[in-house]
Amino acid sequence: MRAVLLVAAREIRQVIGTRGFWVMLLVVPLALAISGFASSKLAPERSSAYIIVDKSGRFAPELDRRLELGYQQDALHQLSEYVARWNLAGIDPRAPWANPQAWLSESEVERFVNAGGADAAVARLQPHVPPGAAKLAVPQRYFVAVPPPAGVPTERGADAFGRGIAGVLQNDAVTPQGKFPYALAIYIPRTYGQPGATAHVWTSGRPDTGLLGEVRDDLTSTLRRQALESSGMPATAAAQVQAMVAPIAVSEPPPGQGRSLIATRSIVPIALVYLLLITAITTGSMMLQGLVEERSNKLIESVLACIKPDALMRGKLLGLGAVGMGIILVWAGCAAGAAFAFHGATSDFLRPSLEAIDNPWLVLAMLFYFVSGYLILSMVFLAIGSVSDSIQDAQSYLSPVLMLVMIPVIIMMQAALRSPDELIVQVLSWIPFYTPFAMLARLGTGVSMPEIVGTSVLLVVFMALELVFLGRLFRASLLGAGKPAWSEIVAKIRSAEAGR
Amino acid sequence: MAEPVISFEQVTKRFGGLTAVDNLSFAVPAGGIFGFLGGNGAGKTTSLRMALDILAPTSGRIAVLGAAPSRENAAAIGFLPEERGLYRRMTVLDTIVYFARLKRMQAGAARKAALQLLERLDLADRAKTPVVKLSKGLAQKVQVATALVNSPRLLLLDEPFSGLDPVNQGVLEELVTEAARGGATVIFSTHVMQHAERLCDRLLLLAKGRKVFEGTQDDARQALPSRLTLTARSDPAGLPGVAEAAEIASSEAGWRSFDLKLQPGASAAGLLENCTTNAFPLREFNVRAPTLHEVFIHFVGAEKEAAS
Numbered sequence: 001m002r003a004v005l006l007v008a009a010r011e012i013r014q015v016i017g018t019r020g021f022w023v024m025l026l027v028v029p030l031a032l033a034i035s036g037f038a039s040s041k042l043a044p045e046r047s048s049a050y051i052i053v054d055k056s057g058r059f060a061p062e063l064d065r066r067l068e069l070g071y072q073q074d075a076l077h078q079l080s081e082y083v084a085r086w087n088l089a090g091i092d093p094r095a096p097w098a099n100p101q102a103w104l105s106e107s108e109v110e111r112f113v114n115a116g117g118a119d120a121a122v123a124r125l126q127p128h129v130p131p132g133a134a135k136l137a138v139p140q141r142y143f144v145a146v147p148p149p150a151g152v153p154t155e156r157g158a159d160a161f162g163r164g165i166a167g168v169l170q171n172d173a174v175t176p177q178g179k180f181p182y183a184l185a186i187y188i189p190r191t192y193g194q195p196g197a198t199a200h201v202w203t204s205g206r207p208d209t210g211l212l213g214e215v216r217d218d219l220t221s222t223l224r225r226q227a228l229e230s231s232g233m234p235a236t237a238a239a240q241v242q243a244m245v246a247p248i249a250v251s252e253p254p255p256g257q258g259r260s261l262i263a264t265r266s267i268v269p270i271a272l273v274y275l276l277l278i279t280a281i282t283t284g285s286m287m288l289q290g291l292v293e294e295r296s297n298k299l300i301e302s303v304l305a306c307i308k309p310d311a312l313m314r315g316k317l318l319g320l321g322a323v324g325m326g327i328i329l330v331w332a333g334c335a336a337g338a339a340f341a342f343h344g345a346t347s348d349f350l351r352p353s354l355e356a357i358d359n360p361w362l363v364l365a366m367l368f369y370f371v372s373g374y375l376i377l378s379m380v381f382l383a384i385g386s387v388s389d390s391i392q393d394a395q396s397y398l399s400p401v402l403m404l405v406m407i408p409v410i411i412m413m414q415a416a417l418r419s420p421d422e423l424i425v426q427v428l429s430w431i432p433f434y435t436p437f438a439m440l441a442r443l444g445t446g447v448s449m450p451e452i453v454g455t456s457v458l459l460v461v462f463m464a465l466e467l468v469f470l471g472r473l474f475r476a477s478l479l480g481a482g483k484p485a486w487s488e489i490v491a492k493i494r495s496a497e498a499g500r
Numbered sequence: 501m502a503e504p505v506i507s508f509e510q511v512t513k514r515f516g517g518l519t520a521v522d523n524l525s526f527a528v529p530a531g532g533i534f535g536f537l538g539g540n541g542a543g544k545t546t547s548l549r550m551a552l553d554i555l556a557p558t559s560g561r562i563a564v565l566g567a568a569p570s571r572e573n574a575a576a577i578g579f580l581p582e583e584r585g586l587y588r589r590m591t592v593l594d595t596i597v598y599f600a601r602l603k604r605m606q607a608g609a610a611r612k613a614a615l616q617l618l619e620r621l622d623l624a625d626r627a628k629t630p631v632v633k634l635s636k637g638l639a640q641k642v643q644v645a646t647a648l649v650n651s652p653r654l655l656l657l658d659e660p661f662s663g664l665d666p667v668n669q670g671v672l673e674e675l676v677t678e679a680a681r682g683g684a685t686v687i688f689s690t691h692v693m694q695h696a697e698r699l700c701d702r703l704l705l706l707a708k709g710r711k712v713f714e715g716t717q718d719d720a721r722q723a724l725p726s727r728l729t730l731t732a733r734s735d736p737a738g739l740p741g742v743a744e745a746a747e748i749a750s751s752e753a754g755w756r757s758f759d760l761k762l763q764p765g766a767s768a769a770g771l772l773e774n775c776t777t778n779a780f781p782l783r784e785f786n787v788r789a790p791t792l793h794e795v796f797i798h799f800v801g802a803e804k805e806a807a808s
Contacts, residue, residue, distance in 0.1 A: 297585025
């Protein structure tokens with residue numbers, strides 16, 4: 001064991017002494033930091049400005065009302081999520097924002113607006129925000145109405161307005177709330193609604209389709225009401241017809257449940273499959289390079305005079321395994337840190353997934369499959385390194401092996417994301433070489449205990465056989481020279497005395 | 501007699517259809533320098549690898565330091581393989597300490613021994629230098645240090661002088677003799693007879709995996725008929741012990757010079773005594789002992805003839 005630990009320690013020192021290791025180690029924390037920064041600083045501006053010139057005086061107020069209602073509904077949705085995240089529902093359990101599904105109900109949204117809307121809700125919640133919680137602020141409005149800039153003629157018809165506004169739309173609108181890019185400008189003529197009269201819309205080149213839809217709905221709705229009135233329907237009745245909404249009661253599973261539960265619970269295990277592939281292949285390549293160096297430098301004989309080939313092999317596996325686990329721990333630590341210590345899109349994505357991993361048996365099973373997968377791939381890299389005099393030699397063996405690993409695993413992962421019951425996922429679960437990948441991908445959505453036990457037993461037997469057979473190849477090839485043919489490799493694997 | 505440091509008893513090693521070592525038996529006594537001589541493919545490296553337990557014999561018995569070959573002996577053995585290499589990115593000191601630790605030395609003792617050895621090898625100022633930045637000669641010295649760091653009782657050197665320039669060959673010869681003077685048994689394989697001639701007390705000559713000679717240098721030379729140059733008035737071909745006599749020169753005064761080859765077992769001293777006793781007039785009697793090279797050629801040539 002002493003020799004195994006010495007070899008492992010040397011492998012670790014050699015790997016962590018390379019630049020490649022540090023680059024790889026820092027890739028994930030850097031990506032998390034960049035994504036956090038990007039989500040907070042580089043996120044596209046959600047608000048945009050619009051100009052409406054309503055010469056008829058009949059459409060602008062209705063459009064403003066519509067947009068305000070849409071904004072309040074969305075604000076209620078966001079605030080209810082915030083309240084649920086930071087456990088603030090107790091402040092006023094009857095308030096619309098205390099109910100995560102209130103935003104789906106017309107009457108609840110109306111109650112929210114009548115109670116003062118987003119501004120009042122934020123003012124109510126603000127004193128109770130716990131320390132360390134994400135900042136609570138009134139959600140930004142998506143659409144901000146601004147008056148036509150001075151100098152743009154509004155009294156000389158649509159064409160004159162259009163010519164004047166075209167250049168303005170390329171700039172930002174400066175408002176007391178801040179600067180917003182213009183989305184569009186609307187000109188509604190006095191005679192709008194009569195045959196031949198048309199409303200004009202000018203865009204900045206990046207029109208907001210949501211706003212455009214709202215404008216169209218508003219104009220259509222108002223025109224229909226007028227049509228109903230002119231056909232003899234009383235104004236009140238026409239307004240009621242226009243205000244009619246089909247009563248639909250929308251029910252959602254509780255937050256984090258239903259299909260979102262499958263997705264949520266699958267994120268960590270499937271991320272582990274990716275991490276397994278990345279770390280096993282990266283550290284395996286490092287191990288392979290080290291072994292090729294030992295073999296081509298002819299220093300292997302000096303080492304073998306002191307320790308047995310088996311100890312050398314186990315030491316390498318242990319060392320590289322420790323490096324791989326170290327990388328995973330650092331990455332997992334960074335992910336947990338990003339999820340629970342910071343706020344933003346990344347943490348919102350990671351947090352529920354990590355919280356879903358609440359069963360110690362699930363953690364244990366994930367750990368087992370992860371380590372097994374790592375060991376299986378590392379052994380393959382080790383065997384390839386033992387028969388290669390150069391990296392070019394190694395590549396020629398490595399390419400088919402990597403294809404054999406990557407292609408089924410990638411296909412399987414896509415299938416697992418669609419449904420964990422897909423045939424390929426089920427089948428690969430029982431092929432030991434792929435068991436760690438398939439089972440990791442499925443663990444989040446629940447796998448029966450007999451299946452876990454069965455695949456694990458098969459996996460352990462496979463690993464034992466792999467250690468024996470690839471161990472023979474390793475032992476038999478260390479002192480060899482040149483690149484053996486596949487037939488020689490098979491002969492070495494089959495012979496218990498090979499290399500002795 | 502003290503127990504031999506290494507003994508091979510009827511050891512054979514086959515690789516598939518190739519017999520690399522064929523029924524080899526020999527013993528190396530403790531102390532001194534033992535030469536393992538033979539041409540390419542004679543079985544020297546295979547024999548050393550079997551002694552180190554890197555390879556297992558197909559048949560026969562091997563004992564090293566009184567026990568079957570095993571890594572348990574690593575602490576008492578120093579080994580310098582024929583093909584050498586080091587971890588390129590490791591520093592000189594770390595490399596030597598690593599091998600010392602593999603040979604079961606404690607960390608502190610390994611470091612102390614490594615630093616002392618670097619001092620002796622004039623490499624102290626390179627302790628922290630990565631191996632990749634050393635010249636080939638210095639790297640070879642570091643490799644020698646990895647073999648010596650544990651002050652081995654048994655030092656196995658496989659073609660230690662190959663690839664070294666004359667200066668470094670001299671340095672290595674010095675280290676080898678120093679190790680032997682310090683009580684270590686040194687066994688080295690070579691096909692360069694000059695090194696063996698200068699260093700070895702005893703020799704084992706291998707050809708095609710078989711032992712063709714074992715003994716001291718004197719024994720080896722005596723195994724070959726002595727050659728001598730003799731100047732006399734008469735043809736010495738008829739004298740007892742003379743195998744061949746070829747005239748090489750003659751003078752006006754009737755003196756003739758001959759190149760004589762003696763029969764195996766016959767000594768030059770016996771021939772001189774015979775000449776004196778029988779009044780065989782001589783003007784010159786010049787004995788030339790065979791070189792180790794000639795001995796090597798003699799045995800290996802004979803083996804080749806036997807094989808053919």
